[in-house]
Amino acid sequence: MHRRLIGTAALALALTATQALAELKVGAIVELSGPGAAAGTNFRDGVKMGFEEINAAGGVLGEPITIVEYDSQTDPQVSRALVQKAIDEGVFAIAGTVFSSSTVVNMLVAKQAGIPQFTGSEAPSITGMGNPYIFRTAFGSQKGVPKLAAYLADEMGVKKVAIVWANTEFGKGGHSAFMAQAEKHGFEIVADIPTEQAQADFSADVLKAKNSGADAVFVYLTEEESARFLREAQKQSIGLPLVGETTLIGNKVIELAGDAANGAMGHVGLTPEANVPAMTDMVARFKAKYNYTPDHNAIKGFTAAWTIKCVTELVGKPDSEAIAQKMHGLTLTAAACPGVLLDVTWDDTGEMSRESFFVEVRDGKQTIKAILPPN
Amino acid sequence: MAEFIQIILSGLAAGSIYALAAVGFTLLWQASQTINFAQGEFVMLPAFFVLVGMTVLGLGLWPSVALALVLSLLVLGVMFKKLVVEPMLPHGTLPLVIATIALGLLLKESVKEFYGATAQPFPPIFPQEVYQVAGASIAAQDIGNLAVSMLAIGGLQLFLTRTRTGRCMQATAQNPAVAEILGVNVKRMVMYTFLINAALATVASVLISPIYLAKFSNGETLGLVAFIAAIVGGFNQIRGALVGGLLIGVIDNISAVYISAQYRSAMPLLLLIAIILFRPQGLLGTSEGRSV
Known part of the structure; x- marks a missing residue:
């Protein structure tokens, strides 16, 4: 009798655990309309492609990721409400927003809830406010x-x-x-x-x-x-x-x-024209999927998805607090986490550091004039 | 001096396009007492008709412009009058104003939904030549925009004053009841007004989209500027709308260069306040008495 009870309880626990992991949600709050639509659409498509490829390869910790997607309309107050909505729906990490005017407002909501947020914004103030839950996907200016x-x-x-x-x-x-x-x-x-x-x-x-x-x-x-x-x-x-x-x-x-x-x-910081095979491949897949050439925002979105995957697996569970802690001082190499495309390091403010490029537009294409070292 | 010439010319080129949209406000006001708050979206939409012609149907630029003109006459002229203005007009001006605001939102969101939220490149209709005149760089595009706008408004003015149909339209605008007694087909004249407004909106759209890029939200700025221009110039005069548009374009440029780039958008609003306070009928408008 005892043995049957213990067996049933163990099965129930296992099922509960499986149920919890099966619902891994990531929020994507991006500018799909308004002045930020060009940047936001690229970022969203990058995030989507990243997680679709991650899911196709077995997901995160063996479970698929569901993206909860919202259009911030490039409106800071709307973005704030949507970050709250995504948190209420149970996301363990957030990708976006891209426009700094929105991010400085909505990141306070994610901070209050203890949810790590991977932003495409570049204003210095974002990582200068002592928020332990904000992380860049590209350099601050x-x-x-x-x-x-x-x-x-x-x-x-x-x-x-x-x-x-x-x-x-x-x-x-x-x-x-x-x-x-x-x-x-x-x-x-x-x-x-x-x-x-x-x-x-x-x-x-x-x-x-x-x-x-x-x-x-x-x-x-x-x-x-x-x-x-x-x-x-x-x-x-x-x-x-x-x-x-x-x-x-x-x-x-x-x-x-x-x-x-x-x-x-x-x-x-990121360019499809960089002579980096992983980036060239990513750009080719993106073009085939969406029928347009991605810009740096798409690459930011893609690397955000892979950063979330790699750091979650390093932590070993979709624990928002542990992920935020792990991110500080973390280095992800392209060898260990191919989706980040280039070796990258985050400091204790969430600012990132890696190689970058100086380019000139010639004949309608970016051409690289110099590779600039990390600073 | 070269800088000043360039400021004035750029201002006039932009202002002439505002004037085209502003004329639409005055035309519809005179013909049917309609304040069309979707006027900005009326200027935004034809650019997307052109893009659909070019990208979806594979037509060239000019056939696409012709297609856009036909579609605009149909949607922004006939359908606007039959489906929005005629059913709402008997309920008074306010419900009609609200209906045009709703129409503007519908057009904007429809373009966003069916074509996309991001800006689209729009092919220029004039050569990209730049001429040096007295040290100023004068773009063929600016000259072309100014010339086409002036021709369109001048042609309209001639049509209204020199042709029988034009005079019938004026009579309808001044007093529809008397015009009808005199044998004018009032309904047809009102319809002509809506069609002319749609055609002017198409011209403005094709001229401004290479500079502003085609985007679903373009109507927000354009509609506001054209509305201010119409009030500043005089809401019941076509030449008033023309002067208002040109003035706003030039003031915007002068204030950005010589006063403050940060407060440039406040200047037209300050002008609007001054006009409402000191000359409410507008610079060239005439006072209208109404019994309420």
Whole structure:
């Protein structure tokens, strides 16, 4: 009798455990509409492809991942509500959001619930607020901009710079990071031009930058704004090097700006054009699946999925608290966790570090001018 | 000086497109006392008709523009009048205004659902040449946009004042009851107004989309700017809408370059407040008395 009871109890426990693991949920809260739609759609598709491949290869800890997906509409308050909704549905980790203005708001909800969040945002403030649950999938601008500024000073001999930046949380981060570097490298800022979110007409901004006497223009706008800026710059024959971060020379920008993107230069943490076999393969699979060329946001989403898988398996259980703790100081190598594509390290603030690239757009394609070491 | 020339020209080029949309506000107001808050979406939608023609049907640019014009006349002209304005008008202006707001949301969300939320590249209709004039870089696209907009509005003005149909439309706008007694087919004249508005929206869409990119949310900005332009210029005058559009375009550029890029979007609103306070009929508008 005792033996039967113990057997039944053990079976019930095993079934309960299986049931719990079978419901592994990850939240994807991304910008699928509004000004961030270009970035968010890429990020979402990257996350989806990552988890579909992970599930096809046996899932995480042997269980499939279910993605709980929401459109933040690029609205910080909506994104905050959706992060809460995803947490209420039982996710153990969150991927997104991409727009910094949203992430600074919604990450407080994930922090309160103790859920690790893998963001595509790049504003320095995100990892500067002491939130132990936030982790980047790409450099913050305070990491990327110093590499770019050093290249401008050392390789291009730039002395005078005009800055065009989005007057948002994302843009302010890039602006202050560049201003700090300008002081370090002795750049003279000859024009400082803030722009509105989703601005459509850049004729005045281009004109101001063009007539500022700058040696180069640092452009820190979102993808769609960058494309409009590049078109206007071509229309006004700006005649100055246009340099920026990933948002100036990403594939979506090249598609939208057409010929006007040629000549634009920038620093990218991740690029489909990098001569890294794992990345080249990922890009080919992505193109075959979604019928468009992924940009860095898609790669961020893809690596977010694989980071969640690898760190969860290192921990040995889908324990949000343990995953967040494990992430601090963690290094994932591409050999051990192929989906991260390049060796990567997170510090105790959730900031990441790895190799990156300086690229120029030529004939509608990113071409790599230099590989920049981790900083 | 070169900088100033360029600011003015860029402002006029953008402002002329705002004027096309603003004229739509004044036309519909005069013909049917309709304030169309979906006007921005009316300018957004034809660009997607063009893209459907090019990408789905495999047509060239100009056949796609022709297709977009036909579809716009049908959807934004005939269907808008028959399905939204006519059923709502007997209930008064406010329900109709709310109906146009709802229509704007429907158009926006439909494009997002069926075509996508991201911006789409739109082929330019003018050559991408840039000319140097007195040190200023003048783009053929700006000249083309300005010329086409002026031609469209000038042609409309001539049509309304120099043709029999145009005068009948004006008579209908001024007093439909008397116009009907005089033998004017009022219903047909009102329909013409809606069709002209749809055609102007198509022209504005094709001109502005290469610069703004085609995106479902473009109507939000355009609709607001065109509405301000119509009020500033005078809601009951086509030439008022033209002046309002051009003025907003130029003021936007001048304030961004010479005053503050951060407060550029506040300038048209300040102008709007000043106009409402000191000249509520608009710069070129005429006062209208109404019994309530």
